[in-house]
Amino acid sequence: MITLVRRVTAACVLSAALASCAATPQPVRPAPSATTTAPSAPPTLAPGPGGLTPVFKNGSRTHGRTVALTFDADMTADQGARAAAGEHFDNPGLIAALRALKVPTTVFMTGRWAEQYPEQARSLGRDPLFEVANHSYSHYAFTGDCYGLPTVSGDRMRADVERAYAAFRRAGVPDARPYFRFPGGCYDRRALKALTPVGVTAVQWDVVSGDAFATDAEAVTRQVLEGVRPGSVVVMHCTRSAAPTTERVVRTVVPQLRERGFRFVKVSELIGS
Structure with a gap:
């Protein structure tokens, strides 16, 4: 009899618990948004004539006053000893500016x-204000006679x-862009073909x-301000030893271009537009 009472009591407790669970409101999960989409791939240009690597020089001249400041973080494969001796190929002040x-x-x-x-590279790559693109591994030229740079052979490009x-x-x-800048800006058909894959x-x-090896920040500033047009891509450098005036130039150029109505964008936005 005692066993029966215990079974009945347990059954009642279990029934009450189940009823309580059934009555408890369950959390409502929002339905997936119809506008939610996966992150899109970075925009690129279609292959050039003959399927060659396409070349982008500037954006639209008629779709707004946009301009892209780009910075080459140069270091050749054999400059490790110079860095170890104290030469600065980075420019934290410029990045901070x-x-x-x-x-x-x-x-x-x-x-x-x-x-x-590596810490600076990782910081830039994970900061949404920046995008990292490719400037080769070694900064060797992809053509002969390119500002005295050593060259990389065609089969190694x-x-x-x-x-x-x-x-x-x-x-x-995490997500380097599919954009490549030839060291020295030097390329030919052979180089474009080598990079197609x-x-x-x-x-x-x-x-x-003109910031490379420049010591006159005002002259560099004038050259940038006189050259910029809607859709322009400006080439500058991110190496203290080779471009010591660049931070000062940026601190002057940016507010002046904004006063002229220019909006700064990444290369990806220029290509996408």
Whole structure:
């Protein structure tokens, strides 16, 4: 009899618990938004004539007053000893200025630079204000007679670019852009053909800042301000030893261009537009 009572009591408790659970409101989960989409791939240009790597120089001249400031983070494969001796191939002051001024920026980085400064590379790659693009691994020229740079052989061009992307990943750059800037801006048909399998868009420029090895910040500033047009791509440098005036130039150029109605964008936005 005692056993029966216990069973009846347990059954009542269980029934009450089940009824309580059934009566408890369940959390309502929002239905998936019809506008939610997966992140889109970075815009690129269609292959050029003969399927060659496409080349982008500037954006639209008629779709708003936009301008892209781009910075080459140069370091060649054999400059490690110079960095170890104290030469600065980075420029934290410049990056801090771009952040303070809230300038969307594209940094064309060599793989060797990412290896030398992995924390800075990772910081740039994870900051939505910046996008990291490819400037080769070694900063060797892809043609002969290119400002005295050593050259990479034709059969190593693709591997050099892919090696840079691998260096970015090791440094913690999560999503390097499919854009490539030839060292020195030097390229020919052979180079464009060699990079076709990589699927990059080659990015040149239409405004040379003249900051490389410059010591007169005012002269560089004038050259940029006089050259910029809607859709311009400005080439500058992110290396203290080779471009010591660039931070000062940026702190002057950015507010003046904004006063003229220009809006700063990344290269990806220019290509996408």
